Amino acid sequence: MSGTLARTGLIVLVALLLAGCTGTQSVLSPGGVEAERVHLLFWIMTIGSGIILALVVVLTGLALFGSQSLRSRFANERFITGLGLFFPVVVLTVLLVYGLFVMRAGAQSQAPEDGQLRVAIEGELWWWRVTYLDGEGNRITSANELHLPVGTPVELALTSDNVIHSFWAPTLAGKLDMIPGRENTLTVTATRAGVTRGQCAEYCGGAHALMAFHVVAHPPQEFEAWLAHAASPAHEPATAQEQHGAELFQQAGCGSCHAVRGTEADGVIGPDLTHVGGRLSLAAATMPNNSQAFSDWIVNNQHIKPENKMPAYEIFTEEQLDDLSIYLDSLE
Amino acid sequence: MADREVVKVRRLTRWQRIGVAMLILVALGIGGGAVFVWSGYYNVGANRAHLDVTTWLLTVVRDQSIRAHSDSIDVPEFDEDMVRLGAEHYRTSCAECHAMPGGEINPVYEAMLPHPPPLLRAKEDYNSSSLFWIIASGLKYTGMPAWPAEARSDEVWSVVAYLDSLEPQAEQFPTRTFPDPDVPARRDAEGLTFAATENCVRCHGDTDTPPVSTLVPRLDGLGADYMARALAEYRSGERNSGIMAPIAYHMTDDEISELALYYASLDTPESERPLDPDLIATGEQIAKQGVPDDDLPSCESCHGAGRDPDFPGLAGQSARYLATQLKLWAANQRSGSAYAQIMAVAGSRLEPDQIEAVSAYYASLPAFEAETQR
Numbered sequence: 001m002s003g004t005l006a007r008t009g010l011i012v013l014v015a016l017l018l019a020g021c022t023g024t025q026s027v028l029s030p031g032g033v034e035a036e037r038v039h040l041l042f043w044i045m046t047i048g049s050g051i052i053l054a055l056v057v058v059l060t061g062l063a064l065f066g067s068q069s070l071r072s073r074f075a076n077e078r079f080i081t082g083l084g085l086f087f088p089v090v091v092l093t094v095l096l097v098y099g100l101f102v103m104r105a106g107a108q109s110q111a112p113e114d115g116q117l118r119v120a121i122e123g124e125l126w127w128w129r130v131t132y133l134d135g136e137g138n139r140i141t142s143a144n145e146l147h148l149p150v151g152t153p154v155e156l157a158l159t160s161d162n163v164i165h166s167f168w169a170p171t172l173a174g175k176l177d178m179i180p181g182r183e184n185t186l187t188v189t190a191t192r193a194g195v196t197r198g199q200c201a202e203y204c205g206g207a208h209a210l211m212a213f214h215v216v217a218h219p220p221q222e223f224e225a226w227l228a229h230a231a232s233p234a235h236e237p238a239t240a241q242e243q244h245g246a247e248l249f250q251q252a253g254c255g256s257c258h259a260v261r262g263t264e265a266d267g268v269i270g271p272d273l274t275h276v277g278g279r280l281s282l283a284a285a286t287m288p289n290n291s292q293a294f295s296d297w298i299v300n301n302q303h304i305k306p307e308n309k310m311p312a313y314e315i316f317t318e319e320q321l322d323d324l325s326i327y328l329d330s331l332e
Numbered sequence: 333m334a335d336r337e338v339v340k341v342r343r344l345t346r347w348q349r350i351g352v353a354m355l356i357l358v359a360l361g362i363g364g365g366a367v368f369v370w371s372g373y374y375n376v377g378a379n380r381a382h383l384d385v386t387t388w389l390l391t392v393v394r395d396q397s398i399r400a401h402s403d404s405i406d407v408p409e410f411d412e413d414m415v416r417l418g419a420e421h422y423r424t425s426c427a428e429c430h431a432m433p434g435g436e437i438n439p440v441y442e443a444m445l446p447h448p449p450p451l452l453r454a455k456e457d458y459n460s461s462s463l464f465w466i467i468a469s470g471l472k473y474t475g476m477p478a479w480p481a482e483a484r485s486d487e488v489w490s491v492v493a494y495l496d497s498l499e500p501q502a503e504q505f506p507t508r509t510f511p512d513p514d515v516p517a518r519r520d521a522e523g524l525t526f527a528a529t530e531n532c533v534r535c536h537g538d539t540d541t542p543p544v545s546t547l548v549p550r551l552d553g554l555g556a557d558y559m560a561r562a563l564a565e566y567r568s569g570e571r572n573s574g575i576m577a578p579i580a581y582h583m584t585d586d587e588i589s590e591l592a593l594y595y596a597s598l599d600t601p602e603s604e605r606p607l608d609p610d611l612i613a614t615g616e617q618i619a620k621q622g623v624p625d626d627d628l629p630s631c632e633s634c635h636g637a638g639r640d641p642d643f644p645g646l647a648g649q650s651a652r653y654l655a656t657q658l659k660l661w662a663a664n665q666r667s668g669s670a671y672a673q674i675m676a677v678a679g680s681r682l683e684p685d686q687i688e689a690v691s692a693y694y695a696s697l698p699a700f701e702a703e704t705q706r
Contacts, residue, residue, distance in 0.1 A: 039502055162624075253634030253674075254644070256622060267633070268624045309676035314670035315642065 025197040027170045031217060033153075033189040034173035037102050044098075052091075059083075117227075119146065120157045123165030123178040126204065126211040126308060127271055127284040132227060139260070140231045143271035146198075146286045147216045147230075148172075148190045149223035158184045163205060169198030169215045177202060190217035196287060207305045212285035233262025234274045234331050245327025248320055252313065260331065270310060278332035294325035394471065398458065402465035404478040410493035413545040413652065415489075418494025420535045420544055421575045426451070426491070429475070433498050441579035446474050454495045463492045481572035483665035486656055488574070490547065531579060532591065542601050546652040553648055553700035556589075556596035561671065563588045570668035572660070600699065606692045607653050615693025618686055628681045632688060634674075642671060648699025655692035658682055 023029065030039040073079065121128040132140040132147075146169065148154055157331055158167050160178040168175040172188045199212035218226055221320050237243040246263070249255065255265025261274040276282075278287055287293045297304060298321065302312045316324065344352070368374070382390065423432070429448040431437040441448050454463060459614045468488045479488050501699075537543045543550050551559060564570035566580035567588075570599035583591070606612065622630035635646050646654065660666040661679020 248640075251638060251640040251643075253639070256629030256633030267622075267629060269622070269627050269629060309677070311674040313674060314668075315640075315674070316362070 005122070024195065025170055025199070030171055031190055031192045031196055031215075032169075032172035032196065034187075035171055036191065041099075045095075048091075061121065083096050089101070116155070117149075117152070118155045118157060120159070121167060121178070123158075123160035123162070123167070123200065123204070123211075125162055125206040126305065128211070128213050129271065130213075131132060132230065134227065134231075135272055138231060140227065141272040142230055142275065143279075144213045145279050146213060146280065147218060147226055148188065149220045150190045150193050150217050151220065153187050153189045154189060156186045160187060163198045164202050165204045165211070166202035167198070168201035169196065169213075171196040172198070172215060175201045180292055190215075193217050193219050193222075197281065199285070206307050210286045210305050211217060212282060214285055215278045217278070229278075230275060234260045235277075236262075237327060237330070239326075241323045242327045242330050244320075245323040245325070245330075248316070248324045249327060252315070252324075257310070273328065273331060276331050277329045289329075291322070291325040291329040294328045298324065369652065378443065381445070383686050390473070394474075398462050401469070402459075402461040405461040405464055407460045407464070407492075408489055410489075410496055413547050414490040414493035415497045415574075417535070417545040417547045418490035418492070418497075421487070421491055422494055423483070424533075424575070425578050438522050444475055451495055452498055452500050455498070459477060460492050460496055463495055464488055467491055479574045480577050481574040483572050483663075484574055486547075490545075520662075532595075535597075537600050539598050539600065543650070546650040548657065549649055549653045550600045550699065551595040552598040552600045554644045555641055556592040558644040559592035559595055560588050561642050561643075561669075563592070565672075571672070572665060572668070581680065602648070602699070608692060611689050611692045612696045614686075615689035615691070615696075618690050619693050623686070626681060628686070629678055631678075631694075633695070645700045646694040647697035649694055651688075651691040651695035654694055655687050658687040658691065662687065 006097065010158040027035065027042065028121075030036045059074070066074075096281055116135065118133045120129075120133060122131075128144050128146075128188060130142045130144070130146055132138075132142070134140065156167070156178055158178045159182070160180050161204055162180065164180065165178040166175045167178055167186065169188070172190065173186060176184050176186045178184065194217055196215045196217075197212060198215055202208075204211065216226075237246045249260070249265060255263070255267050257267040257270040258273045259266050259268065261272075265273075279290065281287060281299070282289050282293050282297055287297065298313045298316070299307060300312065301310050381387065427435075428438070428667070429441040429444075430451050433450070433452040437448060437450060449457075460467065464485075466476065468482075468485065470476045481487070498512045532551070533541070535544050535548050554562075562571065563576075563580050563583060564585075566573055566576040567583065569577065580588075618628070619631040621627045622633075631646070634643050639645070657666070658679060661675055662682050662684075664676060664680060666672050666679070667676035
């Protein structure tokens with residue numbers, strides 16, 4: 001009985017552990033060319049080192065408990081030279097060469113072709129400013145979400161003007177630091193459509209753990225449509241509530257930090273809100289995106305993400321807060 | 333050997349005897365003190381002076397404490413604007429007990445012990461640092477209260493400047509004559525029932541007179557909603573001011589809204605405007621664009637046209653008043669209310685030279701036109 005229980009427990013445990021390896025933010029379910037290489041390397045290393053470990057354990061056991069003739073054979077000088085020197089040298093050399101190949105060591109970084117999409121990602125405290133630079137010289141600013149076309153290499157220009165962050169979208173590629181005063185570039189190619197998640201992987205201050213983002217890989221045509229929508233001006237207030245919310249947004253000075261293209265709001269200090277209602281999350285992938293979350297953030301942002309640069313707005317009546325949130329939610 | 337120990341007589345040494353005597357004296361002292369306290373013999377009535385020795389002791393303790401605590405306080409330079417603001421605050425809050433300089437003290441307060449001293453010659457008894465410390469901290473056991481807004485040392489200095497300006501020979505009160513015969517008439521004309529208006533006009537001016545000092549804001553152009561909010565915050569203590577708190581304390585909500593509407597309908601005469609064009613240009617840039625690289629939002633997005641009526645207009649305000657307030661924001665001394673929390677974020681990002689520039693810019697603008705009567 002207890003044996004069955006233990007076995008069931010073990011199965012559950014293994015299942016839980018494996019569940020951690022799938023999902024939206026895992027190195028083990030790659031969705032990009034670079035991540036697939038990392039994934040392959042991971043399995044080569046894991047399986048290879050597992051085999052070698054098993055070999056060492058078996059040989060150690062035989063050396064301790066094996067027959068006298070076997071043990072004298074292990075004492076043979078050729079055996080020691082073979083497994084102790086020759087084998088590690090060969091394995092490590094192969095791994096080194098393979099590693100250099102995976103890292104593309106020595107390869108000239110390709111200058112982006114004309115007309116190719118580039119994405120500038122700036123690490124802020126504590127969110128991501130994402131600017132799409134299309135082939136025609138347009139700059140389309142968004143935040144906390146990276147949209148990519150499947151199958152096309154996209155160059156990401158990673159910068160920071162405050163502290164060191166690290167851009168890590170495990171399904172796309174490995175980590176790359178964002179260092180003040182320097183532009184690091186990372187070329188990624190999404191291989192399958194879908195939504196995955198990434199986050200800052202270098203401690204960058206109090207709310208570091210709340211600095212995440214979503215990666216949305218679209219089929220190419222869908223991506224073009226998305227980019228065209230992202231470049232368009234904001235949704236015009238349609239209902240009385242949205243209209244009232246838009247007025248409050250303007251009167252309360254929100255536009256000094258936030259831009260809503262197509263309105264007077266042109267601030268650049270905080271995230272661009274032109275299409276904020278259409279994003280998958282609020283506050284850098286820390287909150288769901290709905291009007292209730294907008295209300296919570298406006299009033300309680302210093303509790304949700306302490307020391308972020310936005311003041312808490314406790315000046316609105318409940319009705320005003322509702323209308324403002326409904327307006328923001330309508331900016332899809 | 334053992335026998336000798338049994339018969340040994342312990343004799344106290346001389347020091348031990350002195351010790352015992354001391355213990356007895358201390359015990360008698362404590363007992364006597366207890367009897368003195370419990371008997372109620374000492375008369376605490378203010379109509380009976382202290383014993384001479386008590387008066388002497390209290391005076392020495394007081395003056396030594398004042399000297400020790402004020403020793404390291406640096407005195408700013410005094411000017412006419414500080415003197416005029418200090419004079420008007422003196423009239424509002426100090427004169428009640430201390431009388432106007434050269435005047436007679438109200439017999440009720442004269443009956444306090446210690447008597448509130450006349451202050452015409454205060455600067456001869458205490459230097460400016462000491463006067464500042466006394467006004468800011470108050471004095472225990474004397475009836476002298478501490479300044480009700482701890483962060484507002486700037487206000488305290490204006491009272492010190494006023495005391496410093498008093499000339500005992502001249503015996504004149506350096507402020508505008510009051511009551512102004514026009515004020516009650518206009519108050520009736522506006523249908524105001526509220527007597528405190530004259531108290532406001534005295535410092536903040538009206539259509540005929542500019543504010544009494546550049547340290548005092550003009551109230552037209554701020555907007556009625558903002559003014560009502562400011563007075564309510566002074567009254568509740570959310571906004572710090574030892575000058576405005578005692579005035580707002582006396583005002584009801586109705587009086588506040590009546591007064592706010594009255595001032596919103598005024599056009600106060602222009603006071604002098606700053607002239608440095610470079611400073612004004614720098615200020616204009618910050619006011620309109622902010623400094624995005626320093627995360628400093630523009631002033632105009634909240635204080636410009638189309639603003640929330642609870643946000644103040646700044647145009648035409650005195651540069652000195654604006655700079656004083658911005659320094660309070662920068663030092664995180666004005667974050668009491670929900671509104672103040674918003675400005676506190678922008679204010680904390682302002683550098684001293686940016687404060688001077690934006691203050692000059694707003695002071696250089698013509699004031700907003702009076703709101704039409706609602």
